[in-house]
Amino acid sequence: MRRTDIKEFRRQQLIEATIASIAKRGFAETTLADVAGGAGLSHGIVNFYFKSKEALLVATLKHLAEEYEVVWRSAVARAGPSPAAKLDAIIEADFHPAIANRKKIAVWFAFWGEARSRPEYLRLCNKLDAAYFEQTHSLCRQIIDQGGYDELDATRIARGLNAMIDGLWLDLLINPRDFDRETAKQTCRLFLDSVFPAEFADRGRSAA
Amino acid sequence: MRRTDIKEFRRQQLIEATIASIAKRGFAETTLADVAGGAGLSHGIVNFYFKSKEALLVATLKHLAEEYEVVWRSAVARAGPSPAAKLDAIIEADFHPAIANRKKIAVWFAFWGEARSRPEYLRLCNKLDAAYFEQTHSLCRQIIDQGGYDELDATRIARGLNAMIDGLWLDLLINPRDFDRETAKQTCRLFLDSVFPAEFADRGRSAA
Amino acid sequence: MRRTDIKEFRRQQLIEATIASIAKRGFAETTLADVAGGAGLSHGIVNFYFKSKEALLVATLKHLAEEYEVVWRSAVARAGPSPAAKLDAIIEADFHPAIANRKKIAVWFAFWGEARSRPEYLRLCNKLDAAYFEQTHSLCRQIIDQGGYDELDATRIARGLNAMIDGLWLDLLINPRDFDRETAKQTCRLFLDSVFPAEFADRGRSAA
Amino acid sequence: MRRTDIKEFRRQQLIEATIASIAKRGFAETTLADVAGGAGLSHGIVNFYFKSKEALLVATLKHLAEEYEVVWRSAVARAGPSPAAKLDAIIEADFHPAIANRKKIAVWFAFWGEARSRPEYLRLCNKLDAAYFEQTHSLCRQIIDQGGYDELDATRIARGLNAMIDGLWLDLLINPRDFDRETAKQTCRLFLDSVFPAEFADRGRSAA
DNA sequence: CATGAATGAGTCTTCATTCAT
DNA sequence: AATGAATGAAGACTCATTCAT
Numbered sequence A, B, C, D: 001m002r003r004t005d006i007k008e009f010r011r012q013q014l015i016e017a018t019i020a021s022i023a024k025r026g027f028a029e030t031t032l033a034d035v036a037g038g039a040g041l042s043h044g045i046v047n048f049y050f051k052s053k054e055a056l057l058v059a060t061l062k063h064l065a066e067e068y069e070v071v072w073r074s075a076v077a078r079a080g081p082s083p084a085a086k087l088d089a090i091i092e093a094d095f096h097p098a099i100a101n102r103k104k105i106a107v108w109f110a111f112w113g114e115a116r117s118r119p120e121y122l123r124l125c126n127k128l129d130a131a132y133f134e135q136t137h138s139l140c141r142q143i144i145d146q147g148g149y150d151e152l153d154a155t156r157i158a159r160g161l162n163a164m165i166d167g168l169w170l171d172l173l174i175n176p177r178d179f180d181r182e183t184a185k186q187t188c189r190l191f192l193d194s195v196f197p198a199e200f201a202d203r204g205r206s207a208a
Numbered sequence E: 001c002a003t004g005a006a007t008g009a010g011t012c013t014t015c016a017t018t019c020a021t
Numbered sequence F: 001a002a003t004g005a006a007t008g009a010a011g012a013c014t015c016a017t018t019c020a021t
Helices: A003-025 A032-038 A043-049 A053-078 A083-094 A102-115 A119-147 A154-174 A181-195 B003-025 B032-038 B043-049 B053-078 B083-094 B102-115 B119-147 B154-174 B181-195 B197-207 C003-025 C032-038 C043-049 C053-078 C083-094 C102-115 C119-147 C154-174 C181-195 C197-207 D003-025 D032-038 D043-049 D053-078 D083-094 D102-115 D119-147 D154-174 D181-195 D197-207
Strands: none
Touching: A003 A032, A003 A043, A003 A053, A003 A102, A032 A043, A032 A053, A053 A083, A053 A102, A053 A119, A083 A119, A083 A154, A083 A181, A102 A119, A102 A154, A102 B102, A102 B154, A119 A154, A119 B154, A154 A181, A154 B102, A154 B119, A154 B154, A154 B181, A181 B154, A181 B181, B003 B032, B003 B043, B003 B053, B003 B102, B032 B043, B032 B053, B053 B083, B053 B102, B053 B119, B083 B119, B083 B154, B083 B181, B083 B197, B102 B119, B102 B154, B119 B154, B119 B197, B154 B181, B181 B197, C003 C032, C003 C043, C003 C053, C003 C102, C032 C043, C032 C053, C053 C083, C053 C102, C053 C119, C083 C119, C083 C154, C083 C181, C083 C197, C102 C119, C102 C154, C102 D102, C102 D154, C119 C154, C119 C197, C119 D154, C154 C181, C154 D102, C154 D119, C154 D154, C154 D181, C181 C197, C181 D154, C181 D181, D003 D032, D003 D043, D003 D053, D003 D102, D032 D043, D032 D053, D053 D083, D053 D102, D053 D119, D083 D119, D083 D154, D083 D181, D083 D197, D102 D119, D102 D154, D119 D154, D119 D197, D154 D181, D181 D197
């Protein structure tokens, strides 16, 4: 492995360990010793690869956001040509086990919880949110235009869908006994089926 | 003020200061000195009224949960007799300025972020969630029965509504520029109008 | 009860509670709250009857020393006329249950442990020690003079006896399973019997 | 110095500083800041080498006990073959300046004072006491057997000697003006000379 | 007389960060 | 590149003392 590769490898190692620690101990209780120990490395290492603890946390949030964005963007790319199919693929991606597992959701909520008081977190969350909204909004717009749903507001539907997904993540986090990914996806489809009945009919209502 | 009153008064004072501090500095950065200072009291006071910092935080979460529950329960009680009117009153309550302001939402997310690693938080969140779900589920069931929406699943609708509300809170927290309480409420009504068109027609779509 | 009586009564109450707390929790862990609580009184009371915590502790040591002195002085007074009988009565007093119980011994050792760094404790311990030595030394001297033990050193015997008694207290404190007051007394008599065989013969060796 | 050596060296450094601080300020007034400062190190260091303050105190007591045991055991080993010579060597060791100085005696009394309320201290004191008693008891037994002192009780003599030594330590602590190590040793020998006249004759009485 | 709320100094402990090896 | 010893700032918590009631 080359020098630069090692550097990148270690950074990833530490970011993974950070996610694991926040999920296990919570944001407030996560120390650099936990992170380094979790990665099987020595105490001092973190300040060797990251300027500060805060820098590691920002890198972790970035990592999480990028990973998420890659997943839904490639889901859209792989999906069929219709906007409904693409929207459905996004839902599928949002509840993919690699994304919507309790560990990562816990970390997302940890960052959201701190976002108001840490401008950098807020900026990153906003950026991700904007990209996601642009995508879902565009798809809703296409469905409205193509399906003749003239009286519907694409913005509101896209926001509603996004909100519902985030809220369903919370259910997966807080109430895992009554909740699973399939139910979550079907709940999203119920919403889309209700607003776009012709497009999602056989996806939402019938699946129960 | 009598002795016993003072005790309760101080506890409330400290809980309010805790909420203010978490909203301002974040959960991880909130110290007892901040809380005591914010309440205009001396350092040592917190451990006089609460067994530990953790006990104060639990009391804060309880306070938040009770306040919220009182608001939506009284909204239901005050609303018109129809289940749709009651459901609409709940939405109204969920975005009442006393509840859905960035300060309190930030605190909710802080607790949710820590919930996975602190069983007591999880328990309290679950309890609140269960009570809320029971109420909205029962109303959805009534609408379905009365309105002849036989093919709809009350559980899924209630869960979807609840999720959407939580997700909209996140939007208010993260993206306050593009978002306000009115838009949020209308987004919820769009969902209900879509699934129960006869009941919410004039509440949801027309308000934009 | 008159004012001054109450005052004295409360002081005694608090001193007893101090002894109980030091015996139970140790010197270092004894707080004024423990003391006040142990006496069934409120927190602030101690600083009402004593200038400071340190003043309470000094009063406690004084109380202990006075109580002890009264016991051996009255034992001497009550004993038969011979110096040997008086010496024996002192031993009896030193291991009287009211004096030589683990609770009080623990407190004595606590004060001795702190004596080097607190001049007032040292002074009080010295004063008691001097009075006790004067008494036992005088009795040893009389036995030597009357019994013709001309080659013996009264000082050394008195010091040795005193030391042995203190050391036996330590055994009662540390090693209560292998030790009891009777054994302790017989050990002292073994010493006296050995140095003054004619005076203590039937008291020491035969009792085993 | 190698890494592992440093670790042990620092621990010893901190234990020495603890002894010095207890001797100077007393047990109750000894803080970790005193200890660290006394060792010329920074505040945080103690919790780096010891799990807690209590762990440091236990290690200190252990150190003291081990040091003491090594001294009397090697005194026995070096002494002449007769049990009387060995017993005498133990007395010599008990009042060796490295052991019986006011500083260390103060610390011993501090621990004895706390022993009743701290089981771990009690256990350690008991263990040391048992080992010491086993040794002196065995020597007394040999003297009795060899010297024909059939009517004497080895247990009582050993306990008496041990008690006298501890009590003489207290005199060195409390009453250093009237007391010194030589006087203390002679007091012990007076006792042994009295019970075993043939064995200690020229050691005890003549030395005054 | 007595209470107990309130204060604030002080203590143990944790932990991010630095740096010699 | 990596370690882990060391630092020192900061936080939770305790507690002697004060004082209004």
